[in-house]
Amino acid sequence: MVLLVVMGVSGSGKSTVGSHLAAKLGWKFYDADDYHPTENTKKMAQGIPLNDQDRIPWLCKLHDILMREESAGQSVILACSALKKMYRRILVSGEDAVYSKSDQLDSATGKVLFIHLDGSMELIASRLEKRRGHFMAPELLQSQFDTLEPPSAPENFITLNSLVRSEAFFLQPY
Numbered sequence: 001m002v003l004l005v006v007m008g009v010s011g012s013g014k015s016t017v018g019s020h021l022a023a024k025l026g027w028k029f030y031d032a033d034d035y036h037p038t039e040n041t042k043k044m045a046q047g048i049p050l051n052d053q054d055r056i057p058w059l060c061k062l063h064d065i066l067m068r069e070e071s072a073g074q075s076v077i078l079a080c081s082a083l084k085k086m087y088r089r090i091l092v093s094g095e096d097a098v099y100s101k102s103d104q105l106d107s108a109t110g111k112v113l114f115i116h117l118d119g120s121m122e123l124i125a126s127r128l129e130k131r132r133g134h135f136m137a138p139e140l141l142q143s144q145f146d147t148l149e150p151p152s153a154p155e156n157f158i159t160l161n162s163l164v165r166s167e168a169f170f171l172q173p174y
């Protein structure tokens with residue numbers, strides 16, 4: 001049983017790569033975008049970046065989903081921006097991560113593998129310009145990069161270039 005989170009800034013390819021990979025592996029797929037409260041979606045559509053207060057309850061909900069699937073023995077892929085280290089700790093450990101020191105929770109980090117899709121602002125901006133029918137305002141990209149804290153040790157992560165072709169992904173089911 002594997003819990004995978006495909007993370008990165010808006011437009012890095014989380015939904016595309018994550019859903020493709022889940023279909024290929026026969027795992028369940030969740031898109032964090034589907035779990036935002038309406039207020040968050042409205043804010044983003046108006047070009048207003050989300051803050052910690054907007055994101056924390058949403059991340060706690062996503063943590064609950066991951067834990068439910070873990071209890072059921074179900075491997076899952078979640079596409080979620082997870083921009084800050086604290087946000088990733090909430091996904092792994094729930095609301096406790098908001099209040100406790102990071103090293104108190106480090107033993108739990110191995111529960112979830114984060115795949116960071118890393119790409120240049122130029123590449124991702126060109127994708128967002130072409131994308132249609134999505135609520136996210138493309139002008140929020142700068143704030144997404146400003147907020148991003150790329151994962152680092154002792155987090156459990158791998159970094160892939162956003163140019164990765166989802167069909168070429170190498171993971172096999174196990």
Ligand SMILES: Nc1ncnc2c1ncn2[C@@H]1O[C@H](COP(=O)(O)OP(=O)(O)OP(=O)(O)O)[C@@H](O)[C@H]1O
Pocket residue numbers: 008009010011012013014015016017033079081127128130131132136162163164165166
């Ligand atoms: N590897 C890729 N090569 C070329 N285009 C891609 C690739 N991955 C994604 N795209 C395109 O880039 C755009 C953004 O991709 P996608 O919606 O998957 O990103 P995202 O990270 O889920 O964005 P958001 O967080 O805003 O929902 C889409 O139009 C998608 O078709």
Ligand SMILES: O=C(O)[C@H](O)[C@@H](O)[C@H](O)[C@H](O)CO
Pocket residue numbers: 009010011032033044050055080081082083136
């Ligand atoms: O943390 C965030 O700011 C949000 O998750 C955004 O990244 C959006 O949900 C998404 O990426 C837009 O499509």
